[in-house]
Amino acid sequence: MVQLFLIRISINGNTYQHEVEPRLLLVDYIRQTAGLTGTHVGCEHGVCGACTILLDGKPVRSCLMFAVQADSHKLQTVEGLAEGEKELHPLQQAFWEAHGLQCGFCTPGILMTLLPYLNENPNPSEAEIREAISGNLCRCTGYQHIVDAAKLAAEKIHSA
Amino acid sequence: MKPAPFEYFVPDSLEAALDLKTKHGDEAKALAGGQSLIPAMNFRVAQPSILIDLNRIDELRFIRQNRQNGALRIGAMTVQSAAENDPLVAEHVPLLHDAIPNIAHSQIRNRGTIGGSIAHADPASELPVVCVALDARMRARSGAGERWIGAKDFFTGLFSTALQPDELLIEIEFADMPPNTGYAFMEIARRHGDYAMAGLAALLSLDAEGNCANARLVYLNVGDGPVDAIQAAASLTGKQPTEAVFKEAGHIASQQEMSPFGNLHASASYQRHLSAVLTERALAKAYERARFSQVP
Numbered sequence: 001m002v003q004l005f006l007i008r009i010s011i012n013g014n015t016y017q018h019e020v021e022p023r024l025l026l027v028d029y030i031r032q033t034a035g036l037t038g039t040h041v042g043c044e045h046g047v048c049g050a051c052t053i054l055l056d057g058k059p060v061r062s063c064l065m066f067a068v069q070a071d072s073h074k075l076q077t078v079e080g081l082a083e084g085e086k087e088l089h090p091l092q093q094a095f096w097e098a099h100g101l102q103c104g105f106c107t108p109g110i111l112m113t114l115l116p117y118l119n120e121n122p123n124p125s126e127a128e129i130r131e132a133i134s135g136n137l138c139r140c141t142g143y144q145h146i147v148d149a150a151k152l153a154a155e156k157i158h159s160a
Numbered sequence: 161m162k163p164a165p166f167e168y169f170v171p172d173s174l175e176a177a178l179d180l181k182t183k184h185g186d187e188a189k190a191l192a193g194g195q196s197l198i199p200a201m202n203f204r205v206a207q208p209s210i211l212i213d214l215n216r217i218d219e220l221r222f223i224r225q226n227r228q229n230g231a232l233r234i235g236a237m238t239v240q241s242a243a244e245n246d247p248l249v250a251e252h253v254p255l256l257h258d259a260i261p262n263i264a265h266s267q268i269r270n271r272g273t274i275g276g277s278i279a280h281a282d283p284a285s286e287l288p289v290v291c292v293a294l295d296a297r298m299r300a301r302s303g304a305g306e307r308w309i310g311a312k313d314f315f316t317g318l319f320s321t322a323l324q325p326d327e328l329l330i331e332i333e334f335a336d337m338p339p340n341t342g343y344a345f346m347e348i349a350r351r352h353g354d355y356a357m358a359g360l361a362a363l364l365s366l367d368a369e370g371n372c373a374n375a376r377l378v379y380l381n382v383g384d385g386p387v388d389a390i391q392a393a394a395s396l397t398g399k400q401p402t403e404a405v406f407k408e409a410g411h412i413a414s415q416q417e418m419s420p421f422g423n424l425h426a427s428a429s430y431q432r433h434l435s436a437v438l439t440e441r442a443l444a445k446a447y448e449r450a451r452f453s454q455v456p
Contacts (some may be wrong), residue, residue: 002165003167003168005168009276021161021165022166022167022168022211023161023162023163023164023165023166023201024161025161025162025163025198025202027161044162044199044201044202045199045202045203045301046195046198046264046267049265049267053265055270058270059243059266059267059270060267060270060271061195061267061268061271063198064194064195064199064268064271065194065271066168066194066197068168068170069170069194069213069215095339109213113266113267131352133354134265134351134352134353135264135265135266135267135268147165159203
């Protein structure tokens with residue numbers, strides 16, 4: 001008989017409640033059960049960083065957790081960045097302006113990695129930014145524009 | 161769903177977890193941070209039938225000093241990023257403080273635990289090497305009682321430890337660094353966060369004359385567990401710390417005391433070469449630190 005667990009998770013301030021099998025990965029819960037497809041599934045073994053979300057404010061791989069483990073925790077995904085439908089978060093705006101993405105597959109993971117990092121580090125150097133995003137793979141940009149975007153985002157976030 | 165089905169338990173006390181371990185033994189796998197286990201389950205390389213999730217056991221998350229001997233005690237479920245940023249770790253176990261940032265990426269360290277990495281005993285991982293270099297002690301508990309296991313006896317081979325089927329690793333204790341001792345942790349990976357091709361933890365103690373008194377050289381990913389190069393370390397004893405002496409130690413360790421497997425990224429001979437070069441660099445760094453810490 002399949003074991004089911006009732007979980008309640010806060011994602012971007014909204015409460016989600018479902019019965020899940022313990023083997024359901026958190027990233028698959030977020031995408032398929034909660035319907036938030038902004039978080040991407042890449043390598044599924046913790047290398048690429050596309051599935052990075054915030055768990056109680058800290059970036060983690062949502063492919064390396066079971067949904068049942070997120071019960072009673074607070075998550076934030078890329079959908080929780082912008083305040084409204086029409087306005088981008090300063091971090092997203094910076095990626096838009098500095099051409100910080102091409103295909104965009106890695107972008108949600110990079111944004112969720114950078115959000116707490118830039119809050120804590122108002123003026124990071126290029127080397128520090130590269131270190132901060134070292135756990136996120138991008139196959140398009142060569143990273144230069146991502147680094148530029150992160151710098152611009154730091155200015156935007158801390159001048160606001 | 162990617163992982164094979166399993167029965168899931170999430171005890172909220174150590175006692176409850178040990179009861180489950182007593183009942184299910186080897187059939188039940190402990191789930192700590194899951195940063196190695198869950199990838200293996202996603203690939204179905206690992207298909208445990210029972211998982212005991214330790215993440216609700218708050219009593220296993222702590223970093224504190226032992227009042228009697230001043231040693232630093234770290235709860236097995238302490239996440240790596242917590243230890244990385246802890247001032248007690250930086251002060252008392254600087255080698256551990258230096259090693260942790262080499263573990264994968266920050267997102268992994270936010271979830272991966274100190275005890276989980278040690279109990280997983282991956283020969284390519286950093287923490288087992290640090291434990292052996294510092295002669296850390298592991299506290300294992302079962303429903304029947306508990307025991308302390310020295311790091312040298314704890315790691316018994318490829319992904320294997322001295323833990324019995326009914327035991328859990330609950331705490332790791334690191335003694336303070338001996339006086340006049342320098343340390344260094346170094347590794348080389350193709351990209352930061354990848355498995356290192358080679359790496360080591362080095363300790364070097366100086367005597368009153370400034371000669372090498374004791375050394376410790378423990379390597380990762382060049383054997384089926386942490387490789388403690390005893391002859392190479394002994395070659396330093398009593399010698400003046402010079403580049404030539406450090407180079408000789410690297411030569412002995414890499415040519416006589418390790419058996420790297422070689423892999424896609426580095427052949428066995430290249431792993432030996434890297435280990436030798438890193439030995440020289442790590443000993444130079446440890447020497448610099450030992451000299452700096454020496455009280456005149």
